[in-house]
Amino acid sequence: MVSFAERMLDELSSGQLEAAKKSFASALRYDDDDTIYSLAEELYGLGFSNQAQRAYKKLLAKYPDEDQLRTSLADIAIDEDDTDQALMYLSEISEDSTAYIESLLVAADLYQSEGLVEAAEGKLLAAYQQDSEEPIIQFALAEFYFATAKYQVAIPYYRQLIKNGERYFSGLDIVSRIGVAYALVGNFDNALGYLEQIKDADMTPDVRFQLGLTYATNPENQQKAIKTFTELREIDSSYAGLYEPLAQLYLNTHEPKKALVTYQEGIAVDPFNAKFYQEGAKIAAELDENEQANALYKEGLENNPADSILVTSYSDFLVKTGNDIDNINLLNDFFDNDDTDVNPQLYWNLAQSYTALEDFEMATKYWRAALPFFMDQPDFLKPAYYYFRGEGERELALQALQQYVKLVPEDYDMVATLQDEF
16 A cells, blocks of 8 residues: 555656645545654755755654754754754764764764864764764765865775775765865875776766866876866866966967967957956967957956956056057056055056157156065166156155165166166
8 A cells, every 4th residue: 555655756747736735634644654754855955945944843752861862953054054953962962972973073073064163073073072983974984084174084984995895885986086185285206106096977067177277287298187177178168267377288289379369269258357458468469469368358358347457467468569648547547546546556557658759747757656566676776777867856856876786786877877866
C-alpha cells in the first residue's frame, strides 16, 4: 500500500500542490514515524522547509531524546535566519549525546554565517577533538580555513582526507583543493604536483584559472600558461579574470597585438574594468595605433568617469601626442567632478599643455602646483627650471636647478649653469 508520504511526493513532482497539502496532513496523522522522518528529509532536500519543520517537530514531541531532530530543526532555523531559535535547539544537546558532534558542526556553520569566525573555529576544533578521524569534520575544518584564507592551515586537513582515501568529498575534488591552496600560499612547485593530476574533464574553471596562474610564475612554463588560459576562454569566455594574465603573458612573449586583442575581448566581457581599457590603450599607443588608443581611453572613461588612474593615463597619452586642448578639457572636467586628492602628475600635465599653448598664466599656476611633488624627479626639475627662468621666476628657477644638480651631479652643463647664473 502506498503511504501518504509517497503520495505527497508524487503529487509534488506533478505540480498538484493542493492535493499534496492534504496528503501531507494525512501523512503526519497516519504514516509511521520512520516514514514521517524520511518524508521530512525529502522535503527539506526539496526546499519545503516549513513542511519539513512541522514533521520534525511532530517527531521531536514524541521522541524528546532524539537530538538528531534538533540538529535538523536548527539547520532549518539557520536557513530562515532565525539565529536565536537555532541556538536554542543546539543548546539542548548535551556533550554525551550521539548528535553532539553534528550539533557542533551546525553551530560552526551558524557562527560562520554570522561572521563570528573565532566562534566557528572553536566549534570545529571541539568537534575534531571529539573525533579526529571523522572525514566530515576534517572536511569542515579544511573548508573553513580555505574560506578564511588560511590556506596553509587548511592543507593538512585536506591531506588527511586524501590519506584516508577520500579523493572526492561533497562533490569536491580534494586534490584540486590542495593544489589551489598551495598556489595561493606561493608554493607553486607543490601546487603543480597536485593540479596536474586533475583530469581535463574534472577541471573546473576556477581550478583551470589557478593552474594557468601557477604556470605563469615560471618563465619556462609561459606557453603552458597561455594554452591553459586559452582553453579556459574556449570553455567559458565570460570568465573575466583570465584576460588580464593572458594579455600579460602575450606581452612577456613579445606578442603585443595578441595582448591588445585579449584586452579588447576582456572589455566585451567586463566593460566596467578600467584596467582593461588602460592597458589596452597603452599597448595600442606603443604600436603607434593612436586612434585606437584614443578610442579605448574615451570608451573607458565613459564607463569609469571617476577612475583617477585611467584619467592620468589618458592625460599622459594626450600630452605625449600633443593633444593639449583635449588634455586641458579632460582634466578641467575631472577636477570639477573629483572630490578626492588629485594626482600631482595631472598638475604637471596641465603645466605642459598650457605651456605648449602659450597660456603662461595658467602654465605658471600648474608648474608651481607641481613643483613640491616632484623634487626627486630630474625629468621634471630640468624643464621646470627652464620654464621658471623663461618667465622670470628666479627663486623657483633656482630651487628647481639646485635640486636637479643635487640629483644629477654628472650633468656638468647644468652644474655650470648654476655656478654662472646664481
